[in-house]
Amino acid sequence: MAGNNPNSKPMNLTLKIWRQKNFQSAGKMETYQVKDISPEMSFLEMMDVLNEDLLRQGIDPVAFDHDCREGICGMCSLYINGRAHGPERGTTTCQLHMRKFNDGDTITIEPWRAGPFPVLKDLCVDRSAMDRIQQAGGYISVNTGGVPDANEIPIPKAIADKAFDAATCIQCGACVAACKNGSAMLFVSAKVSQLAMLPQGKVERKTRVENMVAQMDKEGFGACTNIGSCAAECPVGISLENIAMLNREYINATFTSENV
Amino acid sequence: MILDSKIPDGPLAEKWDRHKFNVKLVNPANKRKYDIIVVGTGLAGASAAATLAELGYNVKAFCYQDSPRRAHSIAAQGGINAAKNYQNDGDSVFRLFYDTIKGGDYRAREANVYRLAQVSVNIIDQCVAQGVPFAREYGGLLANRSFGGAQVSRTFYARGQTGQQLLLGAYSALNRQIAYGKVKMYPRTEMLDLVMVDGKARGIITRHLVTGKIESHSAHAVILATGGYGNVFYLSTNAMGSNATAAWRAHKKGALFANPCFTQIHPTCIPVSGGYQSKLTLMSESLRNDGRVWVPKAVGDNRNPNDIPEDERDYFLERKYPSFGNLVPRDVASRNAKLACDEGRGVGTTKLAVYLDFADVIKRDGVNTVSQKYGNLFEMYEKITGENPYTQPMRIYPAVHYTMGGLWVDYNLMTTIPGLYATGECNFSDHGANRLGASALMQGLADGYFVIPYTIGDYLAQMPAARVETTHPAFKEAETAVRADVDRLLNINGSRTVDDFHKALGHIMWDYCGMARNAEGLQFAKQEIRKLREEFWKDVKIVGVNEELNVTLEKAARVADFLELGELMVDDALNRNESCGGHFREEYQTPENEALRDDENYTYVAAWEYTGANQPAVLHKEELKFENVKLTQRSYK
Numbered sequence: 001m002a003g004n005n006p007n008s009k010p011m012n013l014t015l016k017i018w019r020q021k022n023f024q025s026a027g028k029m030e031t032y033q034v035k036d037i038s039p040e041m042s043f044l045e046m047m048d049v050l051n052e053d054l055l056r057q058g059i060d061p062v063a064f065d066h067d068c069r070e071g072i073c074g075m076c077s078l079y080i081n082g083r084a085h086g087p088e089r090g091t092t093t094c095q096l097h098m099r100k101f102n103d104g105d106t107i108t109i110e111p112w113r114a115g116p117f118p119v120l121k122d123l124c125v126d127r128s129a130m131d132r133i134q135q136a137g138g139y140i141s142v143n144t145g146g147v148p149d150a151n152e153i154p155i156p157k158a159i160a161d162k163a164f165d166a167a168t169c170i171q172c173g174a175c176v177a178a179c180k181n182g183s184a185m186l187f188v189s190a191k192v193s194q195l196a197m198l199p200q201g202k203v204e205r206k207t208r209v210e211n212m213v214a215q216m217d218k219e220g221f222g223a224c225t226n227i228g229s230c231a232a233e234c235p236v237g238i239s240l241e242n243i244a245m246l247n248r249e250y251i252n253a254t255f256t257s258e259n260v
Numbered sequence: 261m262i263l264d265s266k267i268p269d270g271p272l273a274e275k276w277d278r279h280k281f282n283v284k285l286v287n288p289a290n291k292r293k294y295d296i297i298v299v300g301t302g303l304a305g306a307s308a309a310a311t312l313a314e315l316g317y318n319v320k321a322f323c324y325q326d327s328p329r330r331a332h333s334i335a336a337q338g339g340i341n342a343a344k345n346y347q348n349d350g351d352s353v354f355r356l357f358y359d360t361i362k363g364g365d366y367r368a369r370e371a372n373v374y375r376l377a378q379v380s381v382n383i384i385d386q387c388v389a390q391g392v393p394f395a396r397e398y399g400g401l402l403a404n405r406s407f408g409g410a411q412v413s414r415t416f417y418a419r420g421q422t423g424q425q426l427l428l429g430a431y432s433a434l435n436r437q438i439a440y441g442k443v444k445m446y447p448r449t450e451m452l453d454l455v456m457v458d459g460k461a462r463g464i465i466t467r468h469l470v471t472g473k474i475e476s477h478s479a480h481a482v483i484l485a486t487g488g489y490g491n492v493f494y495l496s497t498n499a500m501g502s503n504a505t506a507a508w509r510a511h512k513k514g515a516l517f518a519n520p521c522f523t524q525i526h527p528t529c530i531p532v533s534g535g536y537q538s539k540l541t542l543m544s545e546s547l548r549n550d551g552r553v554w555v556p557k558a559v560g561d562n563r564n565p566n567d568i569p570e571d572e573r574d575y576f577l578e579r580k581y582p583s584f585g586n587l588v589p590r591d592v593a594s595r596n597a598k599l600a601c602d603e604g605r606g607v608g609t610t611k612l613a614v615y616l617d618f619a620d621v622i623k624r625d626g627v628n629t630v631s632q633k634y635g636n637l638f639e640m641y642e643k644i645t646g647e648n649p650y651t652q653p654m655r656i657y658p659a660v661h662y663t664m665g666g667l668w669v670d671y672n673l674m675t676t677i678p679g680l681y682a683t684g685e686c687n688f689s690d691h692g693a694n695r696l697g698a699s700a701l702m703q704g705l706a707d708g709y710f711v712i713p714y715t716i717g718d719y720l721a722q723m724p725a726a727r728v729e730t731t732h733p734a735f736k737e738a739e740t741a742v743r744a745d746v747d748r749l750l751n752i753n754g755s756r757t758v759d760d761f762h763k764a765l766g767h768i769m770w771d772y773c774g775m776a777r778n779a780e781g782l783q784f785a786k787q788e789i790r791k792l793r794e795e796f797w798k799d800v801k802i803v804g805v806n807e808e809l810n811v812t813l814e815k816a817a818r819v820a821d822f823l824e825l826g827e828l829m830v831d832d833a834l835n836r837n838e839s840c841g842g843h844f845r846e847e848y849q850t851p852e853n854e855a856l857r858d859d860e861n862y863t864y865v866a867a868w869e870y871t872g873a874n875q876p877a878v879l880h881k882e883e884l885k886f887e888n889v890k891l892t893q894r895s896y897k
Contacts, residue, residue: 059803070542073332139433145386
């Protein structure tokens with residue numbers, strides 16, 4: 001028990017979890033019980049308890065993606081009670097703690113649901129489409145070496161801070177999962193605006209936005225209809241302003257395209 | 261075996277430049293005839309893969325995560341050191357070199373560390389050019405902060421997410437090369453063996469983590485950038501998937517493993533709260549710039565921290581080390597926290613914690629300034645503990661964080677297997693017995709961007725461009741052996757889970773080979789690990805088959821390797837009859853409980869050779885020569 005909450009009582013919970021053997025097979029919801037869950041546990045530690053139980057019974061444990069368990073790698077991805085990363089705002093699944101739930105709760109756990117994110121197994125999905133969008137232009141074309149001294153490029157603090165805010169995207173895909181259209185605009189806009197704001201990134205701003213948007217469309221992500229679920233569910237608080245900036249960058253680029 | 265570190269001749273400051281001139285080059289048109297495998301896509305791996313591809317080599321990069329951007333470098337918080345001296349506070353390449361050697365308690369190689377300090381300045385330039393949004397001052401220039409073990413401000417940072425931003429820079433460079441077709445990326449793919457042909461590293465065997473497909477990949481050279489082995493302890497600040505399998509299997513193929521007992525216990529982590537705990541979360545060392553570490557003066561003082569008056573608090577780091585105060589190096593801070601808890605002055609319900617208090621800085625600078633500097637860390641702390649660090653002190657305790665030991669490499673970063681390189685945390689070379697804060701990011705990127713691209717050319721230039729096909733018997737044999745290992749695990753069908761074994765190993769390691777060690781405990785631990793390993797191979801329970809996404813199988817293979825590596829760590833700790841840096845042998849300490857080195861007998865790198873299952877590892881020594889710094893008892897008083 002941690003120091004803060006010595007009186008917190010263990011909880012018993014009902015879990016409804018999406019089980020799917022692999023990409024080819026059909027899946028379905030299964031119901032499991034977990035007992036004596038400490039409120040100090042993280043959500044994924046609760047899942048570990050379930051998996052240890054299943055394993056002891058000889059049942060295949062529930063596959064879910066996770067790695068750093070400190071909210072930064074972007075690998076965890078559960079849709080909990082109908083919300084990407086669960087009920088707490090600004091929090092990844094791995095940072096969600098069981099003190100946010102009550103004894104006797106039923107918790108529904110599903111994978112990200114979006115066309116471009118096929119289910120690999122249970123709660124694991126394939127998010128490689130996002131990598132391919134980054135490969136289409138999410139970079140500044142400089143080779144290693146031969147670059148100017150770091151302080152030769154002064155950047156106003158306000159701009160640097162804003163670029164940083166956009167750069168904190170963890171590419172988890174919650175924005176896509178939360179969007180009724182399955183749009184990846186928030187994700188794409190974060191990279192486009194980070195680089196478009198910085199002097200180093202301005203050189204390629206037009207080709208970058210055109211190529212990244214083209215790849216986004218090719219992958220089958222939906223269109224943006226300005227609902228804002230993406231920003232509301234984003235665990236690191238990427239702002240909707242970035243989408244406005246993406247649109248402006250895109251329109252500007254299409255009128256004055258350098259893609260010839 | 262004679263360990264040749266291949267340190268170039270000449271004065272320290274000229275070694276690297278001379279070496280760069282003396283190495284053989286591969287003609288630009290010939291580079292495309294050479295294939296290089298890079299395993300791991302953290303700072304060391306992604307930077308190497310991108311840079312080698314830019315030079316024209318064909319690169320195959322592998323990571324076990326679903327995207328190269330998720331490697332655990334992403335979680336590094338505080339910053340990256342560089343000897344830019346932008347603050348005009350007396351920094352220089354030599355001072356960074358000196359601080360790193362001293363911080364490492366004189367158990368690192370001078371020439372490597374000097375080179376690291378030299379190229380540190382290039383790293384910052386490179387990252388800024390890539391669009392990494394470092395913190396800046398109002399005039400638009402880069403900001404710095406200070407870190408442990410240094411009296412200058414040389415740490416560059418991006419709020420508390422420096423590792424993330426640096427890795428995204430390297431990832432973007434990698435993406436550009438993937439788009440050009442110069443890097444072929446293999447995510448969700450784990451290396452399970454090294455393939456050698458005619459005594460040289462010529463490829464790897466991998467398992468695809470979704471399909472279970474076991475595959476051969478051939479190349480002219482192999483770079484392991486697979487990180488450290490902190491997860492031997494089960495609980496650490498590493499990612500859940502961080503593992504030693506690639507490095508360990510290379511070790512079993514002949515690569516010596518150096519200084520395995522040098523592990524870093526980071527002083528400021530969120531304390532363990534229960535037996536279900538799966539990982540520990542670091543609170544960046546940068547917090548010690550402003551946070552004050554204390555425990556109550558009296559044993560058994562259970563009052564709320566805010567009710568304990570100033571004169572009943574013991575700010576033990578400030579008291580014992582007035583000149584460095586809360587910014588002593590990590591090993592010193594950790595050991596002192598442990599001492600306070602051993603005295604019964606620990607806090608929280610477990611009594612295994614000390615306070616890190618921000619009340620003074622909040623009073624001095626205001627909540628806004630503090631939140632700008634540390635906001636995300638405070639939020640993370642609150643999410644995990646449910647406590648608000650703006651109104652009550654954080655509780656912190658040391659946790660396993662980094663491993664200074666790793667595969668032995670020479671000055672070129674080549675292991676004892678020709679053509680096999682190790683970079684970043686995976687090698688042993690730069691941090692001695694204790695790594696300074698903000699130096700891991702520096703080393704990973706130094707190795708990947710600025711060292712390996714030069715040194716690997718020297719090796720490739722001397723070998724024919726002809727490829728070895730994966731139909732070669734060496735690949736087929738290795739594939740068969742890997743498949744047999746997998747089958748062996750799947751066929752045990754025991755009763756105890758993999759996590760259960762892993763936790764048991766972690767307890768042994770933490771209790772007997774953790775922050776403090778002694779000969780008796782280490783001997784006991786060795787027997788316990790052997791017993792546990794035997795039981796593992798008889799009784800581990802794995803369900804499912806190889807040909808699917810099988811998380812238990814993945815973990816089992818990694819834990820099997822940890823069970824062997826753990827024993828080597830214990831052997832190494834037993835062999836080193838001195839205390840230095842993170843290796844604290846209770847028998848060897850000063851009257852003030854500081855680490856007591858034995859320079860006469862232990863100024864060497866302990867490099868271990870694998871001689872077979874359950875056979876004693878053979879020790880080889882690389883004597884360390886200090887020509888530019890004087891060995892002294894480290895003092896931070």
